[in-house]
Amino acid sequence: xxxPGSTTAYAxxxxxxxxxxxxxxxAKQVQRSLHWFWPRAERKLYYEPKLLAAAxxxxxxxxxxxxxxxxxxAITEAGTEALANWLSEPPEPRGLEFAALVKVFFADAGTxxxxxATLDRIExxxxxxxxxxxxxxxxxxxxxxxxxxxxxSALTMRLQLEQELAVLRxxxxxxxETRQWTAADRPGAWDSEASLRELLALVEAQR
Amino acid sequence: xxxPGSTTAYAxxxxxxxxxxxxxxxAKQVQRSLHWFWPRAERKLYYEPKLLAAAxxxxxxxxxxxxxxxxxxAITEAGTEALANWLSEPPEPRGLEFAALVKVFFADAGTxxxxxATLDRIExxxxxxxxxxxxxxxxxxxxxxxxxxxxxSALTMRLQLEQELAVLRxxxxxxxETRQWTAADRPGAWDSEASLRELLALVEAQR
DNA sequence: TCTCGAATACTGCCCTGTGCAGTATGAGGA
DNA sequence: TCCTCATACTGCACAGGGCAGTATTCGAGA
Numbered sequence: 034x035x036x037p038g039s040t041t042a043y044a045x046x047x048x049x050x051x052x053x054x055x056x057x058x059x060a061k062q063v064q065r066s067l068h069w070f071w072p073r074a075e076r077k078l079y080y081e082p083k084l085l086a087a088a089x090x091x092x093x094x095x096x097x098x099x100x101x102x103x104x105x106x107a108i109t110e111a112g113t114e115a116l117a118n119w120l121s122e123p124p125e126p127r128g129l130e131f132a133a134l135v136k137v138f139f140a141d142a143g144t145x146x147x148x149x150a151t152l153d154r155i156e157x158x159x160x161x162x163x164x165x166x167x168x169x170x171x172x173x174x175x176x177x178x179x180x181x182x183x184x185x186s187a188l189t190m191r192l193q194l195e196q197e198l199a200v201l202r203x204x205x206x207x208x209x210e211t212r213q214w215t216a217a218d219r220p221g222a223w224d225s226e227a228s229l230r231e232l233l234a235l236v237e238a239q240r
Numbered sequence: 241x242x243x244p245g246s247t248t249a250y251a252x253x254x255x256x257x258x259x260x261x262x263x264x265x266x267a268k269q270v271q272r273s274l275h276w277f278w279p280r281a282e283r284k285l286y287y288e289p290k291l292l293a294a295a296x297x298x299x300x301x302x303x304x305x306x307x308x309x310x311x312x313x314a315i316t317e318a319g320t321e322a323l324a325n326w327l328s329e330p331p332e333p334r335g336l337e338f339a340a341l342v343k344v345f346f347a348d349a350g351t352x353x354x355x356x357a358t359l360d361r362i363e364x365x366x367x368x369x370x371x372x373x374x375x376x377x378x379x380x381x382x383x384x385x386x387x388x389x390x391x392x393s394a395l396t397m398r399l400q401l402e403q404e405l406a407v408l409r410x411x412x413x414x415x416x417e418t419r420q421w422t423a424a425d426r427p428g429a430w431d432s433e434a435s436l437r438e439l440l441a442l443v444e445a446q447r
Numbered sequence: 448t449c450t451c452g453a454a455t456a457c458t459g460c461c462c463t464g465t466g467c468a469g470t471a472t473g474a475g476g477a
Numbered sequence: 478t479c480c481t482c483a484t485a486c487t488g489c490a491c492a493g494g495g496c497a498g499t500a501t502t503c504g505a506g507a
Contacts, residue, residue, distance in 0.1 A: 139254030
């Protein structure tokens with residue numbers, strides 16, 4: 034029984050360390066919390082625990098609610114140990130898929146209105162995500178399922194919010210800047226070089 | 241010949257609109273620029289242009305350098321049109337994979353040193369990415385392959401930099417905060433609730 | 448001039464993960 | 478009693494990724 038190598042496996046072990054879950058609960062829980070920075074399809078979340086059980090990192094217990102069977106997974110000693118070891122391994126680099134930004138990058142193939150519509154969509158999306166994160170934060174303050182883990186939630190939610198706010202600010206900025214453009218392929222009087230120099234100044238300020 | 245549905249297909253069309261490329265050049269170019277917000281494996285970038293050609297959105301011309309053959313792809317009228325239409329379609333939501341943050345979220349399964357090491361890795365990674373972005377910006381100011389596209393580069397690079405700086409700031413903040421903790425599962429005197437309320441205040445300030 | 452490593456230019460294959468449809472039972476309200 | 482929503486999964490086809498393998502050309506240095 035080899036140790037599963039995927040981040041997903043250890044993410045599930047992390048949840049199992051908190052309490053036993055049925056696969057269904059696990060799937061729902063991941064969509065609620067982990068999904069923000071480790072999105073996995075439901076299908077995967079039904080399959081992965083089987084591998085954990087096969088590797089001896091979790092136990093699978095088949096129970097029944099009336100005639101309907103359900104499988105409850107719980108972490109084992111070996112699982113707890115594997116999880117602790119995994120925390121020492123260097124994490125995989127961050128990965129970002131941002132299709133809307135591809136549209137911005139190739140905006141000169143279309144109209145200014147198309148570009149601005151894309152920017153509006155980006156703003157709407159991040160505004161919605163900011164709201165959802167704020168709602169999560171408010172909920173955490175009132176009733177939290179795992180109060181002993183509030184400090185880690187505070188840490189991770191902060192990063193997500195900061196990232197989301199960065200996108201939101203950018204979308205608003207970009208929308209305002211493009212108002213000065215005459216077309217998607219002609220920025221008119223807008224000074225691209227000045228904008229890039231401003232960007233470099235931003236980096237210096239951070240260092 | 242149905243229109244390819246994937247963002248990758250249109251991303252390649254976007255590049256082909258600028259000039260014809262061999263698949264090899266295309267693959268290298270994507271790694272350099274698009275890879276930041278639309279990462280695709282080299283394997284995919286060799287396959288996708290064939291689909292574009294089959295759909296009539298690009299032409300494939302086999303040339304030769306001595307005995308070694310090479311395929312040059314160029315966009316067609318239909319391709320230019322398809323690209324322009326695609327810009328109107330609502331973009332897919334952003335996707336983020338951040339394995340290091342999973343480690344932070346489940347840090348209470350390990351030691352404080354492990355958590356802090358993870359935070360250090362995150363800081364190093366974003367610092368490196370900030371440097372790379374700054375280098376790209378500097379290079380764009382000196383000699384740019386497509387000067388007529390500088391405004392769009394300025395726009396997209398700004399977002400990437402802002403996001404990266406958000407991560408960098410957070411990593412430094414988190415590193416400082418965790419210094420007050422007594423263990424990964426015991427924040428000691430550190431006030432999680434105050435931190436969450438601060439976060440909510442941040443949202444209000446943005447609105 | 449010769450050699451060797453790096454760049455060019457791909458293909459094949461296996462595996463992971465996704466999306467979607469399909470199946471069936473249970474619980475609670477109208 | 479019926480209906481709807483939640484629970485609890487499985488099967489299948491396909492997209493995409495990782496990695497190894499193949500072969501030629503080019504340029505720098507011995």
